[in-house]
Amino acid sequence: MQLARVIGEVVASVKDVNLAAATLLVLQPLSASGEPAGRTLVALDSVGAGVGETVFFVRGREAAFPFYPAEPPTDATIVGIVDHWSTE
Amino acid sequence: MQLARVIGEVVASVKDVNLAAATLLVLQPLSASGEPAGRTLVALDSVGAGVGETVFFVRGREAAFPFYPAEPPTDATIVGIVDHWSTE
Amino acid sequence: MQLARVIGEVVASVKDVNLAAATLLVLQPLSASGEPAGRTLVALDSVGAGVGETVFFVRGREAAFPFYPAEPPTDATIVGIVDHWSTE
Amino acid sequence: MQLARVIGEVVASVKDVNLAAATLLVLQPLSASGEPAGRTLVALDSVGAGVGETVFFVRGREAAFPFYPAEPPTDATIVGIVDHWSTE
Amino acid sequence: MQLARVIGEVVASVKDVNLAAATLLVLQPLSASGEPAGRTLVALDSVGAGVGETVFFVRGREAAFPFYPAEPPTDATIVGIVDHWSTE
Numbered sequence: 001m002q003l004a005r006v007i008g009e010v011v012a013s014v015k016d017v018n019l020a021a022a023t024l025l026v027l028q029p030l031s032a033s034g035e036p037a038g039r040t041l042v043a044l045d046s047v048g049a050g051v052g053e054t055v056f057f058v059r060g061r062e063a064a065f066p067f068y069p070a071e072p073p074t075d076a077t078i079v080g081i082v083d084h085w086s087t088e
Numbered sequence: 089m090q091l092a093r094v095i096g097e098v099v100a101s102v103k104d105v106n107l108a109a110a111t112l113l114v115l116q117p118l119s120a121s122g123e124p125a126g127r128t129l130v131a132l133d134s135v136g137a138g139v140g141e142t143v144f145f146v147r148g149r150e151a152a153f154p155f156y157p158a159e160p161p162t163d164a165t166i167v168g169i170v171d172h173w174s175t176e
Numbered sequence: 177m178q179l180a181r182v183i184g185e186v187v188a189s190v191k192d193v194n195l196a197a198a199t200l201l202v203l204q205p206l207s208a209s210g211e212p213a214g215r216t217l218v219a220l221d222s223v224g225a226g227v228g229e230t231v232f233f234v235r236g237r238e239a240a241f242p243f244y245p246a247e248p249p250t251d252a253t254i255v256g257i258v259d260h261w262s263t264e
Numbered sequence: 265m266q267l268a269r270v271i272g273e274v275v276a277s278v279k280d281v282n283l284a285a286a287t288l289l290v291l292q293p294l295s296a297s298g299e300p301a302g303r304t305l306v307a308l309d310s311v312g313a314g315v316g317e318t319v320f321f322v323r324g325r326e327a328a329f330p331f332y333p334a335e336p337p338t339d340a341t342i343v344g345i346v347d348h349w350s351t352e
Numbered sequence: 353m354q355l356a357r358v359i360g361e362v363v364a365s366v367k368d369v370n371l372a373a374a375t376l377l378v379l380q381p382l383s384a385s386g387e388p389a390g391r392t393l394v395a396l397d398s399v400g401a402g403v404g405e406t407v408f409f410v411r412g413r414e415a416a417f418p419f420y421p422a423e424p425p426t427d428a429t430i431v432g433i434v435d436h437w438s439t440e
Binding site: 271272273274275276277278279280282283288290292303304305306307315316324325327328335336337338339340 | 381437
């Protein structure tokens with residue numbers, strides 16, 4: 001998983017039927033020091049996250065797990081809202 | 089998922105039988121600010137997208153989901169046409 | 177798999193129900209020479225690892241295997257604590 | 265998928281039993297402008313491609329699909345030979 | 353798949369139970385010209401490879417296939433020992 005900041009939202013009228021109810025958020029991944037790290041991406045939300053929040057998200061096949069038994073065609077899904085994190 | 093612009097099309101007479109009906113589009117991924125970001129790739133289309141449109145696409149195992157129960161050997165599929173997106 | 181050092185922990189009250197019991201650790205991947213190599217990430221722990229330890233972790237679909245039959249939405253899981261490693 | 269040029273072949277006497285009949289080709293991925301883009305890799309062939317040809321290949325779990333019901337341990341497989349492609 | 357040189361071994365007393373019998377090797381991926389290319393990683397061995405040998409390995413979900421019906425949590429497995437390879 002990676003830490004990220006929710007920085008925006010995508011509006012798409014024409015999309016896969018299994019994404020009809022999906023919220024499409026734009027994420028900026030963050031390093032452990034809280035700096036932007038890597039390319040922005042579009043993720044589904046499964047925990048009620050919104051713009052401005054710090055979250056962590058999962059990539060790949062597991063990105064569909066939170067929606068089980070539905071199987072939306074997603075490769076990135078927010079699975080938690082971060083309260084805080086520590087580093088050495 | 090990633091935002092991308094459809095910039096071309098691939099013609100291939102010899103291809104996997106499960107790609108026979110597929111439209112193969114060339115995508116340029118975009119950053120959240122709309123700039124080209126990362127390498128071009130070839131994706132299948134599942135929503136009727138065409139050259140010049142802004143779309144979002146899914147990578148990996150989920151790229152075959154929109155074609156279920158068919159299972160084309162694809163690792164990238166367009167799953168939505170973007171109307172617009174916002175960023176902070 | 178990759179070698180990594182556990183450098184921190186993430187606290188998240190709101191998260192996927194299948195992550196309720198999960199320990200979320202921050203990892204810094206390491207090269208074969210023991211230097212930081214690549215971006216930090218968040219991983220689940222399956223072996224009792226803690227901050228300061230050197231571990232190896234698995235990415236992707238297999239990251240859920242150690243928790244079978246549970247299927248937490250994880251794309252990175254610590255699967256071993258490293259005693260030592262050799263290189264030519 | 266990505267465009268690529270077939271630039272060589274790998275000979276391996278000792279290999280996984282499910283790769284016994286496989287042709288192992290060396291690929292150089294190409295950008296949309298036809299330039300080398302990214303690292304070379306080894307891929308299986310499923311369409312009769314040979315050295316010097318321009319192809320497109322699929323990565324990941326879907327790379328085994330063309331060989332169904334066999335499941336060779338492959339993460340990259342050529343699934344088409346490119347006649348030509350256009351870009352804006 | 354990628355070409356790689358086996359450059360070391362990892363010793364880990366505490367690890368996932370499905371890795372108990374596994375040999376954990378350190379790999380340096382190689383380009384088609386035989387130069388180091390990309391980050392070192394830890395892979396399982398399925399073909400009897402040892403330090404100093406040139407191999408090719410598979411990443412992702414397929415990395416567990418050589419161990420079927422066992423499903424070790426691996427995302428990288430050596431599936432062949434390279435005799436030689438050619439490039440244009």
